[in-house]
Amino acid sequence: MRYDSWEIPEAARENLVYGVRYSPFKAGNIEFIGIVGISQIDMIEKRLKVDSFGGRGYVGIIDIDGNYVVSRERSAGIGKADNYFDQLRINTALSENEINDIINRLTQGEAFIEHIDYNNQVDQVVSFINMPETTWSIVLTVPQDVFSEQTQQFVVMTGIMLGVVVVVLCLMMLVIIRISVVSRTAKAEAKSRGDFLSSMSHEIRTPLNGIIGLNHLMQENNQNPEKLEEYLTKSDSTAKYLLSLVNDILDMSKLQAGKIETEILWSDIIGDETRIEQILMNILGNAVKFTQKDGSITMRVFQVREESSRVITVYEIEDTGCGMSEEFQKIIFDSFSQEHNNVSRGTHGTGLGMAISFLLAKQMDGTLSV
Known part of the structure; x- marks a missing residue:
């Protein structure tokens, strides 16, 4: 019809x-x-609301000719009566060549950000994103002052987070130092704790310096949306790595102090489901990290009955990655132990995953071996 x-x-x-x-x-x-x-249409329009900018940004979907398919700001309905490119010609200081450049980049399926001066209005930061396998594009528009305000808030929040992290780390260091002073253990244990503190300080300093440097770059480039987006992405990644490092250090400290309790859900099974999953994720994560794309990773699970009527569950993980030296196998379960080779270059890790896994397995009356 x-x-x-x-x-x-x-x-x-x-x-x-x-x-x-x-x-x-x-x-x-x-x-x-x-x-x-x-x-x-009204359901799609509701989905286009930009909550991350306090509702002060808006999104539209345009076709290859600039006609609005959907827009939260449409004033004349759908179709050629409301054309985005015509709006740019009427309401902005962009030249025809600049508008044609935007059209050509959208036609080629390019994603990009533009800073646009509107006549008698607040300047706007506009992001253009092509919708795959269509001739449509998403247009996200945010006032420049709102964008700057949100960026400044992120910088402030990052600074507060850094302050909290530094305080927590200082407290951790004081606790470790106090334990080292009052401990009556052998010299070997004292040396081990000193090595742990030294390695921890080195591992923490690197991401902290990175975040501080990125904050400085954001403050220097708060009028450059492209640079800000790049620095925010890198800062987020570095902060997450720092958080994982702190979590690993806390787990390691609790395990060494015997303060981590395992949850046994069944009376006839020894083992914490969450901790077993944590061990497997540590090992499988290393296998993925050090195995090339054309390699393979295999995990086998089976059970062995013992004479004492106990049944042992065995997890075996094997990969075709770069492997490890015999020397490294002897220290693989030590804190901050990492082997560096051509394959491992560019990979990041705390060096605590295998040590934590070994202690967790031991606490659940199990073993971990290579």
């Missing part, structure tokens, strides 16, 4: 019809060549 534009019912004009073509096939006497779907 086909409607001319003036024959379409009013209710139908509030919906978006879309289709996906695929290889024809028959079911009985009916031939199928694609799938057609329909969505309500």
Whole structure:
């Protein structure tokens, strides 16, 4: 059935019809060549709200000619009566060449960010994102002052987070130092704790310096959206690495002090499900990290019955990665032990994963071996 534009019912004009073509096939006497779907425009508009900017940003979807498909800010409905490129010509200081450059980049499917000066309005930061396998693009518009405000808040929050992390680390160091002073253990244990503190300080200093440097770069480039986006991404990644390092150090300290308790859900099974999963994720994570893309990783699980009527569950993990030297196998369960080779270059880790896994297995009356 086909409607001319003036024959379409009013209710139908509030919906978006879309289709996906695929290889024809028959079911009985009916031939199928694609799938057609329909969505309500007002539902799509609600999904386009940008909560991360306090609702002060807005999103639109335009086709290859600049016509609005969906927009939270549409003033004249859908179609050529409301064209994004025409709005740029009327409301901004962009030249025709600059507008044509935006059109060409969208036509080529490029994703990019522009700083646009609007006539008699607040300057805007606009992000263009191509929708895969379509001729549509998403246009995210945020006022420049809102963008700067959000960025400044992130910088402040990052600074506060750094302060909290530094305080926590200082307290941790004081606790470790106090334990070292009052401990009556042998010299070997005292030396081990000193090595642990030294390695921990070195591992923590690197990401902290990175975050501080990135904060400085953000303050120097708070008017450059592209640079800010790059630095924010790197700062987030570095902060997450620092958090994982702190978590590993806390787990290691608790294990060495015997303060981690395992949860046994069944009376006839010894083992904490969460801790077993943590051990397996540590080992499998290393296997993925040091195995090339064309390699393979295999995990086998089986059970062995002992004479004492006990049943032992065995997890074996094998990979075709770079392997490890015999020398490293002797210290693989030591804190901060990492082997460096051509394959491991560029990978990051705390060097605590295997040590934590070894102690967890021991606490659950199990063993971990290479």
